[in-house]
Amino acid sequence: MKKKALHQFTVLLEDWIPKDASIAIAVGQKYVYYRVGTHDIHLKEGQTVQASSLACRIIQKRQKLDSLMDNTLYGTPYFGIGYPIEIEGQPAALVVILPPNYHVLKNGPFRYLTGKKDEDWSPIPIEKVMYMESLQKKTWFYADDEQYSTTYTLKNLHLRLPDSFIRIHRSYIVNISFIQRISRDITSSFILILKDSTELPVSQTYMNEVRKILGF
Known part of the structure; x- marks a missing residue:
């Protein structure tokens, strides 16, 4: 033709x-x-x-x-x-x-994230989600001391999350509201310590972006 x-x-x-x-x-x-x-x-x-x-x-x-x-x-x-x-x-x-970001502009950021625990699904307000993790080919998120699975990938989640969330690693997205402090490990990389004492690494790929967003 x-x-x-x-x-x-x-x-x-x-x-x-x-x-x-x-x-x-x-x-x-x-x-x-x-x-x-x-x-x-x-x-x-x-x-x-x-x-x-x-x-x-x-x-x-x-x-x-x-x-x-x-x-x-x-x-x-x-x-x-x-x-x-x-x-x-x-x-x-x-x-x-x-x-x-087209589908973000079209659908807006997440207000709730529905997760699966055992055989039940629960809609969780997005501000209660502490962090998200990609592990063993699944995506998990953590809220109120509970672990939930979701069908979204981290990549798709990242594009529809509000500004209070930040990508820190290929395997982690964290809610800034739950960061208690930022430390360095023995390799001089950053570690985020969350309010429940969970420790999450910041990879070199996301280091500059994390410092820019958090202003340090």
Whole structure:
């Protein structure tokens, strides 16, 4: 299909696609169209569709998908909404590319976080959550001396948490309100001691951001 025809196809969708979105169309193993919007992930027409990309998953599963994508594939994180389409008889994908905080702006920050303990689910006010942890391929959060599991990943949680939460490690997000003091360990890295005496490490990756936010 010629580029002009592909562009006309996307124009028909402008009523429901955000005007600042980038749009990519993939057919088979190649991207055949890319319209740059405000959030540009620098795709190129003719570029190979990578196996872990949103477009690849849509073509394989033939269903609408949305996902927060990190910077592993294209160097720029984004929130993608993809739709299965067909072009000249071939399975294809149309991917709407938006800023990574798009779903935060759309849905707002969490007010409650529903967690599972044993076989029960409980909605916990977000201000009561002390910290969150990624452990053994699951995500956990801690509130009122109880441990709960959640279906969200830390990455998705981080984008929808209020400003009182800070990412300190690939495995931890902490509620600043529960930090009692900040110390150094023998390697000169920071350790956060929480009000219940829990100790959480601050990794080098997040060190500068933690110091900037907490102002020390």
